[in-house]
Amino acid sequence: MQNRQMQHLMKGAVILSIASFIAKVLSAIYRVPFQNMVGNTGFYVYQQVYPIYGIGMTFALSGFPVYISKLVAEQVDPEKRMQLLRRTFVLLGIFGGGVFIYLQNQAPRIAATMADPALTPLIKMVSFMFLLMPFLAVTRGYFQGLFNMLPTAISQVAEQLVRVIVILVAAWLSLKCHWSVYKMGMWAMSGAFFGGLVATGILLRSAATTCQFKAPQQTKLDFKAYRQLARRLVIEGGSICLFASLIVLLQLVDSFTVKKGLVLGGLSENLAKNMKGIFDRGQPLVQLGLVVSLSFSSTLVPSLSQARQRHQHHQFQQVATALIHISLGLSAAATIGLIGLMPQINYFLFGDTDGNLALVWYMLSIIMIALINACNSVLQSLDQFHKTTVALIGGLLVKILINQWLVQHYDIMGASVGTVISLGVVLALILRQSPTVVIQALDLRRFIGKLSFICSIMWFGVKMVMWLVPQSLSSRGHALLGTALGVLVGMFVFGGLALHWQLFSIREWLTMPGGRQLLRLSKKIKGRTE
Template sequence: MQNKQMQNLMKGAVVLSIASFIAKVLSAVYRIPLQNMVGNTGFYVYQQIYPIYGIGMTFALSGFPVYISKLVAEQTEPAEQTKILRQSFALLGIFGAAIFIYLQIKAPAIAGAMADPALAPLIEMVSFMFLLMPFLAVTRGYFQGIFNMIPTATSQVAEQLVRVVVIILAAWLSLKLHWSVYEMGTWAMTGAFFGGLVATISLLKPAERAFVWRGPVTKGIDWQSYKGLAKKLLIEGGSICLFASLIVLLQLIDSFTVKKGLVLGGLTDAAAKNLKGVYDRAQPLVQLGLVISMAFSSTLIPSLSQARQRQQDQQFRQVAEALIHISLGLSAAAATGLMVLMPQVNVFLFGDADGNRALVWYMFSIAIIALINACNSVLQSLDQFYKTTIALLVGIAVKIMINQWLVQHFQIVGASLGTVISLGVVLYLVLRQSPELVKNALAPKRFTFKLLLICGMMWLAVKIALDITHFGLMTRGAAIMSTGVGITVGVLVFVGLALRWQLFTIREWLTIPGGRQLLRLSKKIKR
């Protein structure tokens, strides 16, 4: 791969990183006024159904688009690209319609399985977004496949912005019109459809040229071609979707088990809903912690595929190592920062320090998920889908088996432990099947030990800084000041030690947004 193309890929990664960061910030920020306006119980109602939306969003943004981008990148003829796009749209259209119909019919049964029949209208409402999923997935996949990340980034930000506005408006109207928390949740879920509709409109004009047929006109339908693509979308595309929606799938299991477990553990129905709402605070924090690693994973799969297809082993190894190092390094730093600052972050965002222990345990999942996704991206580019999919399914099975028991005995701390344990199982199984280049990238002396030591030093420095400043946690203002001090100290320590101990190579620093400036500053300081 030429240097110019590699630079375009990295620029694309930066564009998607920025768009993902904006989208994740929006996705996290709206939860603050939402939780404050509707309380823990209202937050519980919304979060119970959110995983269904999250799975649909994964299909439309980071699941099927990533696999379709891989198919597009492997084709050199525009006619073949168009053929793949049209066939993918038809197959995903059938898939999306089937999910819509299923959720419409089975909404009462699903709500009953969640031990809260009043959730059925929310499930029916969120199902409408699956009708928009096929177009969004195919068009985003096409643009990522030709290394044009702008349309995907623009549509992603527009979708989240509209959705957030609708949700906050629904919460505000619920206070003014005295709606129940379930009425509020139903109207808030309309944001999923309206956000998807705006994203669809934003992609219509850019995608028009991609769907114009450039091949010879043929009579009839090539059923064999459709059959082959359907199999690929199901097995290989489905594997990408499963990994992209890993954390959402675990949250979906929580929706079916946490409230039940809390009630079985002795809490009243109202208290269980309230505590589940506290536990759900972990989700936006994990989303923010995974922003950059997810963006790089989704963007670099086409480049890994091309490097492998052209038998450029050295280029493949460099991109793979950069992906693993950057994803794990930055996510580990984010997880460490959130863990040490959890009391301050909790008060700052949600007004109290409830559930601190459970949230701290949950933050371990940030680094684990980032490493799983990075390793899986390498394996997917090598067309190794089957074994990694089995690893994920085993992890989900572990979560299903242990979660309710853990919640029943340890409340929401048990739910966090269930998530971390199940992710640990997935990571272990994925690493066992990873090629030597992945294991070399994680070599203890070369990278892992340095990263653990830097994160430990960062933790210690932030704790000392908080003890010295001692703003306290009595008010949001004090929590904000403590958080600001902690973030400043944490970033300075992590970046300083990462540069001094050469955690990342020069090539990897140049890949990170702002890395070039940091290298220049480091050279000036040394002089």
């Protein structure tokens, strides 16, 4: 029974990983034609307000659903489970409506703080998606709590697809109708609401066919129960939401400080907007680098909670170790690969190598965020929410305090360094407070040592490919060829050495998508060479 549940859970992790990968690919790919159509300044306008959308959708699609899934997994009685979901819906409805009203009223002040009052209509437009938060969060949390990841996966891809279509249509119309970059940005931001609306329809339809969300009975309103649940949502659910939106929160700080810092550093308004647009190129690359690790983090939280609740200490240790090893290993490979390929990737996606050094520094955030989220998932499964929240707030405060000064003196590279430093603070605080299960999973002497050596060889292999394909920066086609060859070599070297030196255990390989096939292939190769 336990093995069957674990297999079902791993299947759900694979489904959600594939959906997340598709969504992140869409999120990264649309930025190429979008940036080419609207330029760096148009990209800056969109990216200035994007963190508000990112925070809202992270709360609705990742943060609150993970916590709600934890509550659902802990609740055995179906009637009490439905009652819990109804109360959660009411509380999130109040929260989402409050954020909507706040953004509508305070949009001019927020835009002025960003040093660009023309952003006001974009902020007002993106606020509408917060009205969909209770529908998205409660239904996704319900399905994930029952380890049914398919509705979540379908809604995630649909939301991203609709949003991308709206954004690209807005960019195309801005060229045809000669819109300003701000009018274009406003209509591009409407994709957040329309995408969320489609995802809501898919989830509600799935909920109607797979379960019975009965209407609440006419009973006395239990204010005490609402108050207790609200407290848990704020303290525990809020902590998960903050960590799920960690990178977007850091980008929000950038929205308020990077352009200001560039202007204070001596750049003109237009050049500062252009440079901020170049800096924002790093976001889709970081998203792609994090896709697998974050998918596993969000999917394995219910199983960690169940193992702890049932006092299955050995299973808890195994799942926690697999989560940390896979998150750290795959994110490290993605980080080193992107750093090695950065000139080619930058040229292929955006047509030049502007801001290359800043983007290289920014890629270091991939491995740090992956490890932070993995450790945080373990700690939250142990109900240690206070410690992780303090660590995150500490890192954000560091980013707020140093970012504008760094940008003023070191341009956009300063913003990248500020992000890495703030993430380092968060990680250090979390590891300092982590229990033995996390420290044992890291296994500095065995796992970290092997991973570092494998990544070093991989980086050298990728650089050899770049050296053998020197024409890769002469055109986008050549850059694509160099990038593709580098990716293939990097995957081959990392996968081969990870198998040969047993970086991951057999259980961990079986957890990963395609891991079983790699183990079979490795066994065949060893059999032929012996």
